[in-house]
Amino acid sequence: MKVKVKHVKRILDDFFKVDRAVLQFEKFDGTMSREIVRLNFDRGDSVAAIIYNTTNQKILFVKQFRYPIFTKDKDNAWSLEIVAGIVEPGKSPEETMTREIMEETGYRVNRLLPLFSFYPTPGGSNEKIFLFFAKVDQKDQIDKGGGLIEEGENIQLIELPPETAFNMMGTGKIFDAKTIIALQWLKTRRRLLK
Numbered sequence: 320m321k322v323k324v325k326h327v328k329r330i331l332d333d334f335f336k337v338d339r340a341v342l343q344f345e346k347f348d349g350t351m352s353r354e355i356v357r358l359n360f361d362r363g364d365s366v367a368a369i370i371y372n373t374t375n376q377k378i379l380f381v382k383q384f385r386y387p388i389f390t391k392d393k394d395n396a397w398s399l400e401i402v403a404g405i406v407e408p409g410k411s412p413e414e415t416m417t418r419e420i421m422e423e424t425g426y427r428v429n430r431l432l433p434l435f436s437f438y439p440t441p442g443g444s445n446e447k448i449f450l451f452f453a454k455v456d457q458k459d460q461i462d463k464g465g466g467l468i469e470e471g472e473n474i475q476l477i478e479l480p481p482e483t484a485f486n487m488m489g490t491g492k493i494f495d496a497k498t499i500i501a502l503q504w505l506k507t508r509r510r511l512l513k
Contacts, residue, residue: 320344320345321344321345321351322342322343322344322345323342323343323344323351324340324341324342325340325341325342325343325354326340326341327339327340327341328340330358335360335361335362336360336361336362337358337359337360337361338358338359338361339356339357339358340356340357340358340359341354341355341356342354342355342357343355358443359443359444359445360440360443360444360445360446361444361445361446362405362444362446363405363406363446364405364406364412364446364447364448364449365403365404365405365406365446365447365448365449366403366404366406366412366415366416366419366448366449366450366451367401367402367403367416367448367449367450367451367497367498367501368401368402368403368416368419368420368428368431368450368451368452368453368501369401369450369451369452369453369498369501369502369504369505370401370402370420370424370426370428370452370453370454370455371452371453371454371455371481371505371511371512372454372455372456372457372478373454373455373456374456374457374458375457375478376480376481376512377478377479377480377481378478378479378480378481378484378505379401379402379424379426379455379476379477379478380399380400380401380476380477380478380479380484380498381399381400381401381402381423381424381466381474381475381476381477382397382398382399382400382474382475382477383397383398383400383466383472383473383474383475384396384397384398384473385397385398395494398494398495399477399487399492399493399495399498400493400495400497400498401495401497401498401501402416402419402420402423402424403419403448403497404416404418404419404422404423406449412433412449412451413431413433413451416428416431416449416451417431420453421462421464422464422466422467422472423464423465423466423472423474423476424460424464424476425460425461425462425463425464425465425476426455426459426460426461426464427455427459427460427461428453428455428459429459430453430454431451431452431453432451432452432453433449433450433451434450434451434452434501434504435450436448436449436450437450437500439496439497448497450497450500450501450504452501452504452505452511454511464476481505481506481509481512484502485502485506488502488503
């Protein structure tokens with residue numbers, strides 16, 4: 320199917336970028352749409368990993384302040400999530416994920432199992448998230464984690480039994496989309512926790 324992009328203008332060029340496009344697209348009946356305006360929030364691709372500690376049989380989460388949540392829900396602005404980060408130019412998703420796990424949790428990861436990738440908000444952003452699964456044990460924690468001070472991060476490591484995490488997801492106490500997707504994946508593959 321055809322798309323005719325007439326004009327693209329960058330209207331925000333900061334840490335994140337926003338482009339405004341004027342375009343037409345082929346409709347399902349074969350005709351072209353009228354000219355429409357669409358915005359694309361370009362934040363780059365991201366990685367995320369659900370991490371299982373085999374020593375204490377718990378899932379590793381991080382908790383941190385999220386300003387966008389604060390604008391709507393001040394009581395829940397400290398979000399419980401799986402480890403994640405933005406893929407830097409020239410780095411692979413695997414390299415980025417390994418670095419993010421060390422920075423946020425202090426755990427060294429020897430093997431990441433790539434799961435799948437997905438677009439969390441395709442109506443407004445071109446961000447693609449690469450999701451991984453990893454197992455660690457207590458001897459793999461070689462640093463305290465907590466994030467990078469120079470990036471303004473203040474991250475708390477939280478470890479929860481799988482059933483507790485699944486229950487928190489079901490009651491809305493875990494509300495981050497990538498974390499819910501990862502937990503739903505793990506819930507159907509509990510054999511991996513052995």
